Amino acid sequence: MDFELKPLPYPDSALEPHIGRATLTLHHGKHHQGYLAKLKELIGGTPAAEEDLQTIILDADGPVFDNAAQVWNHDFYWKSMKPNGGGEPSGRFRLALERDFGSYEGFRRTFLEAGEHHFGSGWLWLVHYEDRLRVLTTSDADLPMVYQATALLTADLWEHAYYLDYHNERPRYLEAFVDHLLDWEFAAANWAEVAQKAPRSRNGRATRFVAGREAS
Numbered sequence: 001m002d003f004e005l006k007p008l009p010y011p012d013s014a015l016e017p018h019i020g021r022a023t024l025t026l027h028h029g030k031h032h033q034g035y036l037a038k039l040k041e042l043i044g045g046t047p048a049a050e051e052d053l054q055t056i057i058l059d060a061d062g063p064v065f066d067n068a069a070q071v072w073n074h075d076f077y078w079k080s081m082k083p084n085g086g087g088e089p090s091g092r093f094r095l096a097l098e099r100d101f102g103s104y105e106g107f108r109r110t111f112l113e114a115g116e117h118h119f120g121s122g123w124l125w126l127v128h129y130e131d132r133l134r135v136l137t138t139s140d141a142d143l144p145m146v147y148q149a150t151a152l153l154t155a156d157l158w159e160h161a162y163y164l165d166y167h168n169e170r171p172r173y174l175e176a177f178v179d180h181l182l183d184w185e186f187a188a189a190n191w192a193e194v195a196q197k198a199p200r201s202r203n204g205r206a207t208r209f210v211a212g213r214e215a216s
């Protein structure tokens with residue numbers, strides 16, 4: 001895999017005033033870079049370093065899994081946002097959202113409540129799982145691909161994502177994410193690809209995901 005940090009898909013001040021430049025600079029340049037550097041330290045020079053990131057994640061446990069998953073999660077998070085994003089989606093994807101959450105407002109409420117009620121660090125996801133759109137949260141570095149769910153969109157729930165801008169007020173950060181930042185075109189493109197994919201999973205983890213983490 002490539003151990004170089006991918007640049008942000010927009011300037012580091014592009015998400016202001018909702019996510020400030022200082023947050024993005026630290027989050028990308030220190031936290032995301034830190035996970036990548038740690039992963040390189042752990043697997044550099046080993047056969048695992050020649051694998052792609054998804055294979056490393058699905059084959060690993062412990063610190064290798066944690067750091068590899070955090071690299072993937074952050075790459076996905078940056079792409080889940082854009083300047084002047086948020087609001088309501090359109091087209092076929094909107095119909096799917098309405099089918100599975102009742103309405104756009106139903107999705108918005110489910111997403112915000114799941115993120116607000118998640119205890120501690122983790123990630124808030126919109127995923128495609130068993131032909132439905134679902135909202136779920138994962139703890140620490142955990143992520144949908146190990147449960148055969150396909151990530152469509154994510155919000156980082158670690159405090160480093162919002163503390164400088166919102167202090168401990170995670171709900172305000174999440175409202176800004178939904179109403180002003182999230183990139184529905186990215187989510188819809190991921191959704192459109194799902195039918196052609198058959199994600200790998202690790203045996204035994206799908207049940208825990210279905211039983212304990214789903215928010216809708």
Ligand SMILES: [Fe+2]
Binds near residue numbers: 158161
């Ligand atoms: Fe983060």
